[in-house]
Amino acid sequence: MVSDAEKKEVVKASIRGVPDFPKKGILFWDVTTILLNPTAFQYTIDLFVQQYKDQKVDVVAGFEARGLIFGAPLALALGVPFVPLRKPGKLPGPRISEEYVTEYSSDKIEMHEGAVLPGQRVVLIDDLIATGGTLNAGVNLIKKVNAEVVGAGCVIELPFLNGRSKVTGTLGDDGLFVLVEKEGA
Numbered sequence: 758m759v760s761d762a763e764k765k766e767v768v769k770a771s772i773r774g775v776p777d778f779p780k781k782g783i784l785f786w787d788v789t790t791i792l793l794n795p796t797a798f799q800y801t802i803d804l805f806v807q808q809y810k811d812q813k814v815d816v817v818a819g820f821e822a823r824g825l826i827f828g829a830p831l832a833l834a835l836g837v838p839f840v841p842l843r844k845p846g847k848l849p850g851p852r853i854s855e856e857y858v859t860e861y862s863s864d865k866i867e868m869h870e871g872a873v874l875p876g877q878r879v880v881l882i883d884d885l886i887a888t889g890g891t892l893n894a895g896v897n898l899i900k901k902v903n904a905e906v907v908g909a910g911c912v913i914e915l916p917f918l919n920g921r922s923k924v925t926g927t928l929g930d931d932g933l934f935v936l937v938e939k940e941g942a
Contacts, residue, residue: 817880851871896909
């Protein structure tokens with residue numbers, strides 16, 4: 758049997774760093790290379806399922822773009838709906854939105870009205886937490902519809918940007934689950 762620590766090492770080894778992307782001075786951690794290794798991809802989903810299977814989750818919401826990759830299979834494994842959190846102009850029909858700032862940009866996320874219902878328990882999934890801006894926007898978006906965020910899961914954390922402190926201030930000390938830590942510029 759493979760331990761959680763061994764699974765995390767396989768996941769970590771499957772992530773590549775891309776220097777100077779999306780702009781000079783940024784070291785971008787590309788989780789799409791996890792998809793090239795079916796074992797690493799399965800371990801990623803397995804670790805998220807293990808974390809959230811007993812938390813009475815009603816909905817998984819994943820952030821565009823790479824949070825969609827991990828959120829949808831997690832929702833299937835948990836047997837709950839999946840809600841995409843998209844950038845402006847990507848969702849048809851009525852939607853609600855929340856603005857946010859990241860380590861190198863500002864943007865907005867949207868979800869369809871009625872996709873998450875009042876009182877539902879939601880897990881947010883993204884590929885990476887850096888400054889915490891995107892995850893906090895997701896928390897605020899879910900709160901706008903009177904639902905509860907029971908946790909946030911990310912494949913990677915960049916600890917030097919202190920995003921954890923911003924998110925745990927909102928979700929509590931156990932609210933953020935991360936598979937691996939990476940450094941960068």
